Structure formats: C-alpha cells, structure tokens
Amino acid sequence: MTLSSFNFHRVAWLLMLAVAGCASAPPPTSELAAAEAAIASVERLSPRGHAAEALAEANRRYEAAQRSVSEQRYDQARLLAEQALAAAELAQARARLAAARADVDSKAARNADLRRAQLTREEL
Amino acid sequence: MRTTLVLMAGLLLSGALLAAEKIDPDLARLQAQLDQVDADPGLAGLAGLERLKARQALDALRQAKSRDRSHVLFLAERRVDAAEQMAQAELLAAQAVQLDREYDQLQLEASRREAERARRDAERLRLQSLAREEEAERRLEAERAAREQSQTEAAAASAEAAQARKLAAARAREAELARQEADLTAAVMAEASGDAPLPPKREVAGRTVYTLAGNAFASGKASLTATARASLRSLGALLAARQGDIRITGHSDSQGKASANLALSQQRAEAVLKALAEGGVATARMQALGRGQEEPVADNATQAGRAQNRRVEISVK
Numbered sequence: 308m309t310l311s312s313f314n315f316h317r318v319a320w321l322l323m324l325a326v327a328g329c330a331s332a333p334p335p336t337s338e339l340a341a342a343e344a345a346i347a348s349v350e351r352l353s354p355r356g357h358a359a360e361a362l363a364e365a366n367r368r369y370e371a372a373q374r375s376v377s378e379q380r381y382d383q384a385r386l387l388a389e390q391a392l393a394a395a396e397l398a399q400a401r402a403r404l405a406a407a408r409a410d411v412d413s414k415a416a417r418n419a420d421l422r423r424a425q426l427t428r429e430e431l
Numbered sequence: 432m433r434t435t436l437v438l439m440a441g442l443l444l445s446g447a448l449l450a451a452e453k454i455d456p457d458l459a460r461l462q463a464q465l466d467q468v469d470a471d472p473g474l475a476g477l478a479g480l481e482r483l484k485a486r487q488a489l490d491a492l493r494q495a496k497s498r499d500r501s502h503v504l505f506l507a508e509r510r511v512d513a514a515e516q517m518a519q520a521e522l523l524a525a526q527a528v529q530l531d532r533e534y535d536q537l538q539l540e541a542s543r544r545e546a547e548r549a550r551r552d553a554e555r556l557r558l559q560s561l562a563r564e565e566e567a568e569r570r571l572e573a574e575r576a577a578r579e580q581s582q583t584e585a586a587a588a589s590a591e592a593a594q595a596r597k598l599a600a601a602r603a604r605e606a607e608l609a610r611q612e613a614d615l616t617a618a619v620m621a622e623a624s625g626d627a628p629l630p631p632k633r634e635v636a637g638r639t640v641y642t643l644a645g646n647a648f649a650s651g652k653a654s655l656t657a658t659a660r661a662s663l664r665s666l667g668a669l670l671a672a673r674q675g676d677i678r679i680t681g682h683s684d685s686q687g688k689a690s691a692n693l694a695l696s697q698q699r700a701e702a703v704l705k706a707l708a709e710g711g712v713a714t715a716r717m718q719a720l721g722r723g724q725e726e727p728v729a730d731n732a733t734q735a736g737r738a739q740n741r742r743v744e745i746s747v748k
Contacts, residue, residue, distance in 0.1 A: 407523035
C-alpha cells in the first residue's frame with residue numbers, strides 16, 4: 308500500500324460518509340415550516356400568561372432549530388422543530404381556553420344584567 | 432477477550448430490560464393526567480385530535496430509547512397538557528353557545544310579556560269607555576221616562592195628546608242619536624288608546640318623569656294636539672292603575688315676557704292634568720304647576736334648545 312493509494316481510500320471514505328449523511332438527514336424543511344405556521348397562528352391570538360410562556364418556549368426552540376440548520380446539524384434541527392411545534396400547539400390550546408373563559412364570563416354577566424333589567428320593568 | 436465482550440453485552444442487555452420493567456414515573460404521571468381527562472364525562476367527545484396526539488406521544492415515550500428520551504418526554508408533556516386545555520376550552524365554547532341561546536330566549540319572553548301588557552291595557556280602556564257609555568244611556572232613559580210621565584198627565588186634554596206623542600218620538604230620536612254619538616266616541620277612544628305611544632320617560636330620584644314636548648300644544652296656546660291627547664290618554668290609563676301622587680309641571684322657553692310665559696306654562700300644565708283626568712286618573716292625586724322660563728334644560732339661545740325647554744313634565748312616584 309503506497310502513500311497515494313492510502314490517501315485515495317481515505318478521501319473516498321469521507322465522500323461516502325458525507326453522501327450517506329445527506330441521504331439520511333436532509334434539512335427538516337417541513338418540520339420547520341409547520342412550527343413556523345403554528346407559532347404565527349398563536350401570535351395572532353396575542354396570548355397572555357401561561358399561553359405567552361408556552362409561545363416564548365416555542366420561539367426559543369424554533370430559533371435553536373434554525374441555528375442547528377445553519378450548522379448543518381439536521382437531526383438536532385428536526386428534533387428542535389418538533390419541540391417548537393408541540394410548544395406552539397400547547398400555547399394555542401391555552402390561549403383558546405383563556406379566550407373561551409373570558410367569553411363565557413362576559414356572556415353570563417350580560418344575561419344576568421338583562422334578567423335584572425326585566426325584573427325591575429316587571430315591578431314598575 | 433471475546434468472552435469478556437459477550438459478558439459485558441449480556442450485562443448491558445439485562446440492565447436495559449430491568450430499566451424497561453421498572454415503572455417510568457414520568458410516563459405514569461402523564462398517563463394519569465390524560466386518563467383523568469378521558470374519565471371526565473363533561474369533557475367526553477371534546478378535543479379528539481389533541482387527545483389522539485397525546486396518546487401517540489405517550490406511546491412514543493413508552494418505546495423511547497434512552498438517547499431520545501428527553502425529546503420524547505418534552506413532546507409528551509406538551510401534548511397531554513394541550514389535550515387537557517383544549518378539552519376545557521371546547522367545553523366553555525359550548526357553554527358560550529348555550530348562554531347566547533339563553534339571551535335570545537330572555538329577549539323573546541320580554542317582548543311577549545310587553546305585548547301581553549299592551550293588550551291588557553287596551554282591554555281595560557275599552558271596558559271603561561263601555562261603562563261610561565252605558566251610564567250616559569241610563570241617564571237619557573231616565574230623563575225620557577220623566578218627560579213621558581209629565582206629558583201623559585198633560586195629555587188629559589185629547590187635543591194635546593197627539594202633540595205629546597210627536598214630542599216623545601222626537602225625544603226618542605234624539606236619544607238614539609246621542610247613543611250613536613257615544614258609540615262613536617268610544618270607538619275613537621279605543622282606537623286611540625290601542626296604539627298611541629306613551630310620552631318618553633326617564634328616572635329621576637326614584638320618580639318616573641314623562642316629558643311632553645312643546646310641540647304637544649298649539650303654538651302659544653294651552654290646547655293639546657290630537658296626538659298628544661291620545662298619548663296622554665294612554666298614560667292616564669297606565670297611571671290610573673297605579674298609586675302615588677302625580678306632579679305636572681309646565682315649562683316655557685325664554686322668548687317673550689316672563690309673566691306671560693309663567694301663565695302659559697301654568698295653563699299647559701292644567702291642560703295636561705285635565706287630559707290625564709279624562710284618561711281615568713283621579714284629580715285629587717294630581718297637582719299642576721307652571722314654572723315659566725325658570726328651569727331650562729337646554730340653551731335658550733338656539734332653536735333646538737328652546738324647543739327642549741318648552742315642555743310639560745309629569746312626575747310619578
């Protein structure tokens with residue numbers, strides 16, 4: 308085995324590794340897109356409290372995923388994108404619950420007001 | 432060398448098996464949380480998609496290799512939480528729909544009661560005018576009987592008998608005409624009371640104040656327009672059915688002499704009192720007072736302000 312043939316083998320091995328790496332873990336484009344869409348849809352609800360906390364977590368994971376992509380650590384990026392999506396969907400559920408609770412409260416108060424107004428009119 | 436490797440592999444494998452058999456506290460906690468949501472009959476059928484995702488995340492956690500564990504646990508925690516929150520959100524959304532339905536129902540019932548009350552008021556007015564009409568007829572009948580008797584006595588002289596009969600016939604015609612007139616008046620009143628709206632009202636210091644605007648009267652006079660009279664008749668019927676004193680106060684704008692304004696406002700207040708009395712309110716309960724231009728409620732410098740100041744207020748306890 309000559310020096311040149313050793314070098315050739317080594318370069319070929321590295322090339323194979325790179326190709327295999329690319330084939331097994333391409334950049335997680337669809338996962339990132341899903342996380343981004345979920346985050347955007349929660350942001351439209353302008354969440355507060357626990358929902359806002361979950362949204363902040365989703366944003367942190369999403370940014371970390373983007374960093375991993377730029378470092379070409381695609382496996383890591385895919386996991387982070389999945390976490391961002393799960394956190395964003397939790398934020399969505401929390402925001403929906405808070406909005407529904409406020410809606411029920413205001414409607415219950417409105418009905419009580421109407422009932423009171425009708426009672427006083429009956430007494431007149 | 433080879434035997435050592437096999438031995439080490441065996442040890443690792445049994446360790447892994449032991450770990451798998453051991454109850455995972457995170458898995459147990461999350462499974463319990465999801466089970467609680469599933470067991471709540473109030474949440475049945477809600478957040479189906481979120482529950483499915485949570486179950487899948489728990490399955491993944493059950494099968495996770497230790498390398499993936501923290502990632503899968505992160506997902507499972509959020510999925511279970513989301514399922515719980517979303518089920519409650521959907522339950523509340525259903526309650527909001529129910530509250531909307533209840534609101535519509537309340538409004539519907541209120542308008543039904545309002546219509547029923549208007550119908551009862553109209554019926555009472557009709558009965559009142561009927562009673563008045565019968566009373567008028569009885570009076571006429573009594574007068575006629577009295578006259579007939581005196582005429583019968585006078586008709587001892589046969590020459591006068593025919594004349595007396597003619598007179599009686601004329602009286603009967605007169606009575607018939609009077610009765611027809613009473614019928615007509617009653618019909619007009621019933622019609623007017625049926626749809627004449629009450630004057631606008633507001634609440635002041637525990638009293639209800641109905642305000643008759645300046646255009647309820649002929650310009651510069653104390654005579655009420657037909658519309659205002661009908662409106663006051665409705666109000667009279669309403670007030671007749673209740674207790675409490677009634678204060679009628681006339682006001683004018685600041686145009687012209689103050690003394691003339693005072694006199695006109697007094698006359699207008701009295702005209703309103705009379706109209707309410709016609710509507711059935713006892714005169715003893717009422718008190719009419721003119722205040723002239725002393726209590727404006729709007730700016731006398733503008734046309735609109737003056738129109739607001741020319742008014743009669745009917746204050747009811």
